[in-house]
Amino acid sequence: MGAQSTGEKVFSVINTVLMLLLCFITLYPFLYVLFASLSEASSFIQHRGMLLKPLGLNFEAYKAVFKNPMITSGYRNTLFYVSAGTAINLFMTALGAYVLSRRNLYFKNFLMFGIVLTMVFSGGLIPSYILVNKLGMMNTPWALLIPGAISTFNLIIMRTAFQGVPVSLEESAKIDGAGEFTILFRIVIPLSMPVIAVMILWYAVGHWNSYFSALVYLRDRTMYPLQLVLREILIANSTDSMSTGVAADDKYAIGETIKYATIIVSTLPIICLYPFLQKYFVKGVLIGAIKE
Amino acid sequence: MWQVTNKKLTNKRPAKSRLDMTKGQMIRKDLRLNWIIYLMALPVIAYYLIFHYGPMYGLLIAFKDYSPAQGIWGSPWVGFKHFDSFFNGIYFWRLIRNTVLINVYDLIFGFPAGIILALLLNEIRKMMFKRFVQTISYLPHFISIVVVAGMMFDFLSRDGLINQLIGMFGIAPIDFLKESGWFRFIFVSSGIWQGVGWGSIIYLASIANIDPTLYEAAKIDGASRWRQIFHITIPGIMPTIVIMLILNMGNMLSVGSEKVLLLYNPLTYETADVISTYVYRKGILEASYSFTAAVGLFNSVISLILIVSANAISKRVSENKLW
Numbered sequence: 001m002g003a004q005s006t007g008e009k010v011f012s013v014i015n016t017v018l019m020l021l022l023c024f025i026t027l028y029p030f031l032y033v034l035f036a037s038l039s040e041a042s043s044f045i046q047h048r049g050m051l052l053k054p055l056g057l058n059f060e061a062y063k064a065v066f067k068n069p070m071i072t073s074g075y076r077n078t079l080f081y082v083s084a085g086t087a088i089n090l091f092m093t094a095l096g097a098y099v100l101s102r103r104n105l106y107f108k109n110f111l112m113f114g115i116v117l118t119m120v121f122s123g124g125l126i127p128s129y130i131l132v133n134k135l136g137m138m139n140t141p142w143a144l145l146i147p148g149a150i151s152t153f154n155l156i157i158m159r160t161a162f163q164g165v166p167v168s169l170e171e172s173a174k175i176d177g178a179g180e181f182t183i184l185f186r187i188v189i190p191l192s193m194p195v196i197a198v199m200i201l202w203y204a205v206g207h208w209n210s211y212f213s214a215l216v217y218l219r220d221r222t223m224y225p226l227q228l229v230l231r232e233i234l235i236a237n238s239t240d241s242m243s244t245g246v247a248a249d250d251k252y253a254i255g256e257t258i259k260y261a262t263i264i265v266s267t268l269p270i271i272c273l274y275p276f277l278q279k280y281f282v283k284g285v286l287i288g289a290i291k292e
Numbered sequence: 293m294w295q296v297t298n299k300k301l302t303n304k305r306p307a308k309s310r311l312d313m314t315k316g317q318m319i320r321k322d323l324r325l326n327w328i329i330y331l332m333a334l335p336v337i338a339y340y341l342i343f344h345y346g347p348m349y350g351l352l353i354a355f356k357d358y359s360p361a362q363g364i365w366g367s368p369w370v371g372f373k374h375f376d377s378f379f380n381g382i383y384f385w386r387l388i389r390n391t392v393l394i395n396v397y398d399l400i401f402g403f404p405a406g407i408i409l410a411l412l413l414n415e416i417r418k419m420m421f422k423r424f425v426q427t428i429s430y431l432p433h434f435i436s437i438v439v440v441a442g443m444m445f446d447f448l449s450r451d452g453l454i455n456q457l458i459g460m461f462g463i464a465p466i467d468f469l470k471e472s473g474w475f476r477f478i479f480v481s482s483g484i485w486q487g488v489g490w491g492s493i494i495y496l497a498s499i500a501n502i503d504p505t506l507y508e509a510a511k512i513d514g515a516s517r518w519r520q521i522f523h524i525t526i527p528g529i530m531p532t533i534v535i536m537l538i539l540n541m542g543n544m545l546s547v548g549s550e551k552v553l554l555l556y557n558p559l560t561y562e563t564a565d566v567i568s569t570y571v572y573r574k575g576i577l578e579a580s581y582s583f584t585a586a587v588g589l590f591n592s593v594i595s596l597i598l599i600v601s602a603n604a605i606s607k608r609v610s611e612n613k614l615w
Contacts, residue, residue, distance in 0.1 A: 005516065007516065007518070008516065008517050008518075011415070011517065011518070012415070012417075015412055015415055015416065016416070016421070018412060019412065019413070019416065019421070019425045022409075022425065022428075022429060022488075023424075023425060023428045023429070025485065026428050026429055026431060026432060026485070026489070027428060027431075029443055029447065032447075032453065033443060048456045048459070048460075049453075049456050049457060049460065050453070050457070092335065092336060092339060095332050095333075095335060095336055096333075096336035098332065099329060099332050099333040099336060102329055104322075104326075105326075105329060105333075106318075106319050106322055111333070111337070114340065114345075115340060118340065118344040118345075120542070120595075120596055120599050120600075121348070121592055121595075121596050122344065122347065122348070122592060123344070123346070123347025123348045123349075123350055123351050123588075123592075124347065124351070124571070124585070124588030124589065124591065124592055125568070125571055125572065125575060125576070125584075125588060126350075126353075126571065126575045126576075126581055126584045126585045126588055127346075127347035127348070127349075127350025127351055127353070127585055127588075128343070128347045128350075129575070129576060129581075130350055130353070130358075130360075130364070130581060131342075131343070131346050131347055131350055133360075135342075146343070147343050149339055149343070150336070150339055150340075179328060180326075180328040180329055180332060181328070181332075184332075205434060208436070209434075209435075209436035209437065209438075211436070211437070211438050211550070212549070212550045212553075216572075216576055227436055227438045228438075230436075230438045230439060230442060231438050231442075231554065233442075234438065234439070234441070234442025234443075234445060234446075235438070235441060235442060235445060235554055259442070259446065260446075263439055263442060263443065266436075266439060267435055267436075267439055270434050270435065270436075271431070274431060274434055275427065278427060278430060281430070281434075282430075282493055285490075285493045285494055285497075286493070286494075286497050
């Protein structure tokens with residue numbers, strides 16, 4: 001390293017400042033939301049400009065959020081969709097990846113072609129909607145779990161990982177009398193754990209964050225996932241139901257802080273888990289890149 | 293390496309008999325021996341046939357007047373009627389313009405953002421700080437689009453944070469999300485806010501693969517860090533950039549409806565309504581299935597052409613290709 005020219009020193013300083021600015025721009029919206037959610041509703045309404053700390057300390061908004069039956073049922077539904085959906089995703093993807101990773105399979109190239117084709121051409125929203133309707137899955141949780149059972153991109157990544165499992169291990173297992181399912185669950189999957197972990201995360205986060213298929217396929221509000229409930233509260237602006245029993249003037253004020261509390265309540269799980277899971281996600285991007 | 297070993301094994305297994313068998317016999321024998329594999333393939337094949345090829349078959353309704361009672365096959369053929377009414381409809385050019393422009397802006401401003409961030413991150417010498425910035429910048433990628441849109445609604449509203457801040461400089465409040473002139477800027481810049489960190493990962497990995505001796509040689513020759521960036525780092529990640537560019541071009545006409553759907557409203561349709569949101573409104577909400585299936589088919593075909601030609605161009609001008 002040693003001596004740096006002045007130009008390079010200036011560059012380093014500017015670069016550091018830029019990076020700090022990026023961190024600020026990225027984090028501040030979340031901090032603002034956090035501070036606002038903890039503020040006294042009345043003083044928050046009068047406040048102008050940035051918040052550097054909560055104005056007072058008040059948990060009324062959080063109480064209102066947790067009392068809202070839609071939020072709690074949304075949470076419950078989302079937990080179900082995430083766990084059931086990810087389980088289905090994982091089972092189907094592993095099955096497909098295992099089959100496609102076999103070297104001596106007839107029709108394999110044909111199968112592969114048929115699968116990859118769906119990445120560049122698809123029937124689109126309307127025919128899928130009609131299909132889901134025909135299959136009787138409309139307005140049932142199945143509509144959120146089955147049509148997206150396999151992400152082709154993930155399937156190809158997992159197949160690449162499975163191909164990396166030494167053939168000798170499988171051959172010796174076969175000689176010992178192991179069947180295909182035993183080989184898949186006892187040898188191939190345990191040896192591909194890093195990829196499996198990445199897949200679990202990708203599928204789970206996908207289910208947690210998705211709202212569109214629920215918007216299209218679900219009518220019954222008791223089945224709404226959290227994101228769809230959030231949409232009503234944040235975008236369609238309906239906090240009224242949560243602030244019942246509050247005087248009209250305060251209603252608007254508390255409505256504002258309720259929105260912020262809702263954002264915090266719904267994103268906190270992700271933000272808390274994120275630092276621990278980050279390296280798996282990054283690994284996932286890189287595994288995907290190798291394929292390309 | 294493993295494949296080579298395995299080829300030997302599979303060649304050995306069926307022994308002499310293989311030479312005498314026809315293809316059909318060989319397949320039957322394989323089915324008998326490895327039937328479990330084929331059984332395992334069944335659910336996957338069924339899934340793709342039903343949920344991917346099923347909708348492709350369903351695209352037939354683009355050429356029919358579909359009524360649920362008559363079914364896909366039973367509905368009467370109408371030829372290109374729906375395509376005609378889409379191409380000649382009042383919204384055709386608006387939809388094409390909005391879809392293309394949002395993508396072009398994203399390509400011009402959003403695509404380089406990840407590359408630039410990766411280059412800047414690479415120049416940070418303090419590992420702790422670098423990791424800190426990376427961790428922070430990846431975070432928004434994991435926040436759901438509904439929450440991001442909700443925060444945007446709040447910050448950009450008439451009495452939201454942004455207006456409070458610009459109000460301090462005496463600027464009159466702007467209703468950002470209700471003025472069509474602001475939509476593309478807001479859409480693309482919020483996309484960068486959410487995606488720039490995540491987008492940089494792939495380039496950072498690509499930078500990490502550059503041969504370090506190149507930098508050492510450059511240092512000995514007295515090249516500044518600035519010159520190293522332009523003469524080693526950027527050429528080194530060029531293949532990755534090209535691949536990512538092809539992928540982006542291929543997706544040119546498929547702006548996800550999910551984010552637009554949350555952010556737009558009738559006041560901003562003029563700049564915000566894209567093909568996919570139009571399909572959602574007309575198809576799902578107004579139930580004109582055949583017409584929107586035609587619109588969707590048009591979109592899919594153009595996308596297919598785009599990705600195939602982007603790939604072909606890239607193959608010709610460089611070694612990089614998707615397939």
